[in-house]
Amino acid sequence: MSALRLRGVGKDFGTVAALRGLDLDIVDGELLAVLGPSGSGKSTLLRVIAGLDPVSGGSVHIGDREVTRLPPGRRNVSMVFQTYALFPHLTVLENVSFGLEVRDVPRGAAREKATAAAGLVGCGHLLGRRPAQLSGGERQRVALARAIVREPDVFLLDEPLSNLDAELRVQMRAELAGLHRSVRTTMVYVTHDQTEALVLGDRIAVLRAGSLEQVGTPDELWSAPANRFVARFVGTPAMNLLPADGPLRLDGLPAGRPLEIGVRPDALRISVEPTGAVPGQVTLVERVGADAHVHIRLDRHDLIARVPADDRPQVGERVTVDVRRQDVHLFDAATGRRLPWR
Amino acid sequence: MEVREGRQLTLMLAPYVLGLVALILVPAVVTVALSVTEYDLIQPARWVGLANFRALAGDEIFRIALLNSVVFALVAAPLRLLAALALTLLLHRRVRGVGSARAAAVLPTVVPDVAYGLLWLWLFNPLYGPVNLLLRLGGEGGLTVFGRTPPQWLTSPYDARAAIVLMSLFTIGEGFVLLLVTRLGLPGELYELAAMEDATGWDVFRRITLPLMAPVAVLLLLRDTILSLQLNFVPALIVTDGGPPPYATTYLPLFVYRTGFEYLRYGYAAAATLLMLALTAGLLLAQWVVLRRWRRGLGG
Secondary structure: OOEEEEEEEEEEEEEEEEEEEEEEEEEOOOOEEEEEEOOOHHHHHHHHHHHHOOOOOEEEEEEEOOOOOOHHHOEEEEOOOOOOOOOOOOOHHHHHHHHHHHOOOOOOHHHHHHHHHHEEEEEEEEOOOOOOHHOOOHHHHHHHHHHOOOOOOEEEEEEOOOOOHHHHHHHHHHHHHHHHHOOOOEEEEOOOHHHHHHHHHEEEEEOOEEEEEEEEHHHHHHHHEHHHHHHHHOOOOOEEEEEOOOOOOOOOOOOOOOOOOOOOOOHEEEEEEOOOEEEEEEEEEEEEEEEEEEEEEEEOOEEEEEHHHHHHOOOEEEEEEEHHHHEEEEEEEEOEEOOOOO | HHHHHHHHHHHHHHHHHHHHHHHHHHHHHHHHHHHOEEOOOOOOOOOOOHHHHHHHHHHHHHHHHHHHHHHHHHHHHHHHHHHHHHHHHHHOOOOOOOHHHHHHHHHHHHOHHHHHHHHHHHHOOOOOOOOHHHOOOOOOOOOOOOOOOOOOOOOOOHHHHHHHHHHHHOOOHHHHHHHHHHHHHHOHHHHHHHHHHHOOHHHHHHHHHHHHHHHHHHHHHHHHHHHHHOOHHHHHOOOOOOOOOOOOOOHHHHHHHHHHHHOOOOHHHHHHHHHHHHHHHHHHHHHHHHHHHHHHHHOO
């Protein structure tokens, strides 16, 4: 177990900057979820920590060691690849003990540890099988067992659940959380799935175009997104954004610059009764299980509200829209930055 | 619908089937038929039964040719595979100039056999041939640096056999391409994972690359063994002329050629051809048995 520290880490591929001067501190035993859209540099960040790609600038520290120039095998990190990267010609037991055996751990001891690790992640009954005989979820477990068997300082996971079906994904997510609680190894978990990040991460780092947009706890990201990008990226449906001088007017806003207000879909309150609030028209209603997503056209702006499915209005109906003052987020329209308010 | 598809299929297969019949099947039947006759293109064929085979069993030249062929196949096929594998491991990375290097590795294979043979005749020349000039570098009085006489490629029996093997080691383009494609198809993540586990180059080769390439390499070895029994025909004819005397590099194909087309003993040559076919099948079977056992062992 060790803390992980990145200082000014940059990575260029030719003229393209994949990572731009990242500073990041991950405390000992923490699970940091790295969240971002495709091409934001998430996997590159993981590969730079692992040493698979050399940095173009900056430094990487694990515990009190600087590992920036060390080859991957000397960093004592392990990684679970998106495709699992299991050796097809080796059995589960041989796959899990591979890392120990090439490090000259005697075969008997290596296999004993591998068996224990496999048992810990629930694939102890598969030891004699080969990867081709395993389901997606089983392969995932084997990859996890192989990663933990060496007791690495840092544990890197690259979208490990993305190849599983929805039900298995939820199950494995819970098991991963349990595994982290039991081994307490520092983990960096890359995902583009915000639910995974919100559920698993002690903290979440939001990455866009190679830069960190925000690093914070799931609560902080939800209640105080640092900017417009984070506000829109975290939450489904995305947060509604409107100019402050648009249809939803609020008193007491700071003056002197153009502002945007943000309201999460579940904070929008709609009503078919005529009230003092702003009127709009329902253009689309999507039922999603117990909820309904109501698309509303409001004075040239499109908003989405989330309401209980039983209370949903009909398409074409006129509704009024209201929001509580404490549910409003405020952003600088020019920079996109969050402004203190309330 | 099905009838039309059937007709299309027949039409499309027809050229291949015609070629197969005309170039393989008919000659094969003729060979079998000839093997039990005596025939010299002038007199009508005369039935002799198994006399040709009995004569072959007692023919010392045939026995030498058979032994030469078996030794050549057993030495050349594994060496050719090793050479192709070594080139693959050397040239699979994307580095500057690797394209030209790969092309150079394939090039000797596409040179016409006769031109390739004539080239080696020059390379092996004992007086001015570059091979021995190179071997004599640093030595005195026409000896190598170790004070030995350089190989007499064209006049000493053992050196001449080595020369034919050496020539075969450069025409490995097809095997090289096949192995290269196989190596490039192996997932990069397996190698990244091995790097993260601090596996040495030898470990990576032994535990990952070799087992994953083995199925293709085994196939290649079987195919190359068949090829090895035939590909020394032109070199033996042009470079060593079946010698040094009496028969150091007379292999089965050359024996069959001389018997048939120079001595006009077609029946006898046909019988030798059939024995060569049996030998090929026997070698393949032996390899298959050994390799199956080895792969079972590899699978644990």
